[in-house]
Amino acid sequence: MNTSLIMLQKIMTAQIHKNDVVANNLANVSTNGFKKETAFFDILTENSKAPKVQVQTSYKQGPLQQTGNPFDLAIRGDGFFVVETESGEALTRDGHFSVSEDGFLVNGSNHYVQGMSGSINLPLDEFSAGDISVNDSGEIYIDSQFMGQLKVVQVDDPSRLKKAGDNLFKAPSGYTTAASPASTVLQGQLEGSNVNPIVEMVQLIELQRQFESSQRAMSAIDSVMNKAANDISRVT
Numbered sequence: 001m002n003t004s005l006i007m008l009q010k011i012m013t014a015q016i017h018k019n020d021v022v023a024n025n026l027a028n029v030s031t032n033g034f035k036k037e038t039a040f041f042d043i044l045t046e047n048s049k050a051p052k053v054q055v056q057t058s059y060k061q062g063p064l065q066q067t068g069n070p071f072d073l074a075i076r077g078d079g080f081f082v083v084e085t086e087s088g089e090a091l092t093r094d095g096h097f098s099v100s101e102d103g104f105l106v107n108g109s110n111h112y113v114q115g116m117s118g119s120i121n122l123p124l125d126e127f128s129a130g131d132i133s134v135n136d137s138g139e140i141y142i143d144s145q146f147m148g149q150l151k152v153v154q155v156d157d158p159s160r161l162k163k164a165g166d167n168l169f170k171a172p173s174g175y176t177t178a179a180s181p182a183s184t185v186l187q188g189q190l191e192g193s194n195v196n197p198i199v200e201m202v203q204l205i206e207l208q209r210q211f212e213s214s215q216r217a218m219s220a221i222d223s224v225m226n227k228a229a230n231d232i233s234r235v236t
Contacts, residue, residue, distance in 0.1 A: 015211045017053045025195045033093030034193035062194040070132045071097045074191040079152040079183030083111040090168040109166045115148040134187040154180035
């Protein structure tokens with residue numbers, strides 16, 4: 001196959017990958033605590049077997065939104081909430097929590113939110129939601145009675161985190177996290193997505209134009225090759 005067509009094919013495949021990343025960012029503009037991704041192209045060579053696309057996650061703080069819900073919690077700073085999943089602990093910036101039927105604090109996917117001493121039990125059969133207060137250190141009180149402290153951790157190198165679905169992040173095996181004393185927990189607030197929809201829409205338009213340009217170039221090369229092949233057949 002013509003090397004120019006091979007290169008264009010690789011470029012278009014990489015453009016589709018980047019388009020998927022941008023589209024996913026736009027789809028999560030309203031997702032609490034969502035962290036946008038950015039796709040970068042590596043230099044393609046004739047010997048490249050596959051498109052080289054690097055995807056990086058931006059952990060920039062999203063906008064804080066007042067909700068007034070005592071179970072909505074946000075983090076100001078670099079920390080993460082910790083939840084217990086079927087495959088072990090995971091991290092999240094989405095603090096839209098509630099109390100499960102068995103009386104434990106859970107996230108939107110019913111994973112137990114972790115405190116410094118394990119899952120956090122809140123006996124709402126004895127108290128109302130309005131009796132719950134959470135201070136900036138993550139200490140939870142019901143009617144002045146201490147119920148536990150949220151486990152808020154930081155990661156020295158967030159680039160090593162992997163998205164695990166359900167707006168969760170997983171640290172690689174053997175990688176440890178540490179308490180995040182510099183982070184502040186805010187009750188009655190949620191952190192919004194850090195996606196800028198205008199920026200993402202501009203990127204989406206640019207990618208569509210680049211892809212169309214690549215298509216036209218591929219079509220032009222294909223036409224030239226067909227014409228050359230027909231001319232050769234007539235000469236022979």
